[in-house]
Amino acid sequence: MITGKFTDFITGTHHKKVPKQAIDQAKLCFLDFLGVTLRGSKTRSSIAINNIVKEDSESTIIGHKKANILDSALANGIAAHCLDLDDGHRFAQMHPGACVIPAALSTCEASNKNGKEFINSIIAGYEVAISLGILVNPEHRNKGFHSTGTCGTFGATAAACYALNLDKKETLNALGLAGTQAAGLLESDHSGSMGKHLHAGKAAHTGVLSALLAKKGFTGASSIIDGKEGFISAMVNGDIKNKKLEIGNFHIQDVYFKKYPVCRHLHSTIDAAFCILNKNSIETDDIQKIIVKTYKIAANHDNYDPKTKEAIRQSLPVSLAIAVRNGNLSLDDLKTDDEIAKISSKIVTECDENLDESYPYKRSSNVIIQTEDHSYSECVDLPKGEPENQFTLNELMEKFIELNPEISADILEIINNLENYNMKELMIALDNEFKMTK
Structure with a gap:
């Protein structure tokens, strides 16, 4: 049962067991996410969703205001994906950061987790999203599904489950709920609509919602991925029986960063x-x-x-x-x-x-x-930003500053010391650094 394997990984993730390279990469992913999302918050799609959601005090909508835990995940997911500059994984054929980090951020900030727990929730989310994407693609994509919206929903749920300290039973239920809500069609992408932005936002929102419901006893199908009428049966075109789930490899280490704001x-x-x-x-x-x-x-x-x-x-x-x-x-x-x-x-x-x-x-x-x-x-053969052709830290900071020239480069010090913050303090520090909310 695939959801069971995911559950074991999520509930078994501890900071001491995570390779340093994965921790360092999670920090880079967060740095890249912040730069892209802050600039993305100024776009039409981001402004549109922020005109709908109501102000609250739970968690930060980057570039706008504070809102409740669900709305902030939704809005930040849209802002993170709308510029086509967010990170990705070529074998999973998806953009994990725009789904996973908004879910991790909203839940960790609202529950005032520490930086280590935030990092772990990101790593758990990336691992679930990417490993599922590798398993089901290219068959899943060939059938017309946008893996960012579909597989990203499972990743966002994993991040939220970790952040909210769900036990194994609750995590299994949350993943079951995530699977029945997973959505995203490539027609939205290739027709040139803002529906593509919504895929990441809804994945993050659904991940948080699934974890919150499961924590209250709401049940989901434990067989939602590989059951007779589950995710693979309904949404994967082709036989993947000979493919093996690669879970526990810390796939976050293999993501790419983007130089150009295009596909x-x-x-x-x-x-x-x-x-x-x-x-x-x-x-x-x-x-x-x-x-x-x-x-x-x-x-x-x-x-x-x-x-x-x-x-x-x-x-x-x-x-x-x-x-x-x-x-x-x-x-x-x-x-x-x-x-x-x-x-x-x-x-x-x-x-x-x-x-x-x-x-x-x-x-x-x-x-x-x-x-x-x-x-x-x-x-x-491989564009700039792939693991084999990496961005340097300086290049990532250049990208950050090019997107947001009005802010200070001192953010690096905050990111480097992420483990030493609790998340409410972190968001205050970031807000003070570059006025993240209006």
Whole structure:
């Protein structure tokens, strides 16, 4: 029973048993989450949800106010995911941080847990979300489900269960409740809607709700994942009987961080294009054609006429055109005009069977830029930010400050000493550091 294995891991997680590398990575994930969420709190989707939820004193909605434990998890999940800059895991094919950390943060702050317990709740949540994502993908994704919303719900529940000190029976019930609420369809993502943001927010909200209900005696199906009519049977397309659940490997150590505010499947292409442009003096007007040979999922992100900013984030040709024209791809660059349309019309995306065969072990993209006199090419197998091509701490801080230039870099000292805070003190310290709430 998979929920039983998850339960054993969640209730058996103790700080002394967790590898130092996993603890250090959890701190980096929290640092990245804070920077992305604080900037995300200024977006339309974040403002919309904060116009709905009511003010309360339980836990912090980053960039806005305090609210109750459920609403803060919901709002922070939306803000964390709306920029497409949150962390992810390529084998689980999901973004765990935007689901897990809001659930851990709201529950730990409301119950005034210490920093060690907060870190442990994050690690437990990442482990459950990622291990389930690895087990069910790519079959789950191929059926049209967004793993961030579905598998992320289990991860958020794990984090909340740990933070609220649920026992084994209660944790088992909470996971059962999580599974019957897990949701998220890729149609929301690829149509360029804000529904994608809601997937992470609802996962975090559902995780907290499931833990709170279970703590009050509300029961859930212990067979919700691998039962006859459970998660795998209903939501996974294909036979995964030969796949083994990888739980207890501390998968948080394998997450990636993002450089560009677009879908991760576009990042290898952007990196390859910048490699060419940085090595060679190529004028935009001299470009006659750009050929992108990549794996199938990336090649399918081929919308040449995105109507929304969310749709631009999912468009390989338009995101690439922006990068080529601007020499950058930041939040402020996500705009289209006639010149971008002209450049994107010169871009051809192709599925390369050899590159597709190496997915998901690699996310390769071979970019060829043709001018009248030359043909330049570059292949990138793994984009910047993967465990094999990591961000340095300085690079993560540069990302943080670029997103939030008005704040002090002293936040690093707070993150480094996370274990020495209780969570109410921590949120006050963070709020004082960069005015996290209005």
